[in-house]
Amino acid sequence: MLLSKQKKAKGNRVLITVNVLGSAGPLRFFVNEGELVAAVIDTALKSYAREGRLPVLGSNLNDFLLHCPSAGSDALSPLETIGAHGARNFLLCKKPQPEKAANVEVGDESAVNITRRGNGSWKSWINKTIILKIASH
Secondary structure (H helix, E strand, O other): OHHHHHHHHHOOEEEEEEEEOOOOOOEEEEEEOOOEHHHHHHHHHHHHHHOOOOOOOOOOHHHEEEEOHHHOOOEOOOOOEOOOOOOOEEEEEEOOOOOOOOOOOOOOHHHHHHHHHHHOOHHHHHHHHHHHHHHHO
């Protein structure tokens, strides 16, 4: 009898689905409707790591945002309750990292070459290769 009273005191437990951006499949677990978004992010990250999923995300919950489809494109506030929107499906993604401005001196070509090396993608490489071959014929 005491156990059933404790369960009712916690609030309604609901099954939520958290899709992690870049992961193969969603995470599913039970949470209380009154639980904070920050606690849900923490639980999702721990569950993700426990299952050994890739890519490795890390464990700092401050680096992540939880989005709700019914809330529009804005992320949920970490101090909000998970049941505030009535949704059961969420998207977990990393916060965008601000790009650091490189302090490059005018004569320092090695620093310029390093930054240029990482900017190309395989698509741009293919396009450049095709253009060079067409131009040479």
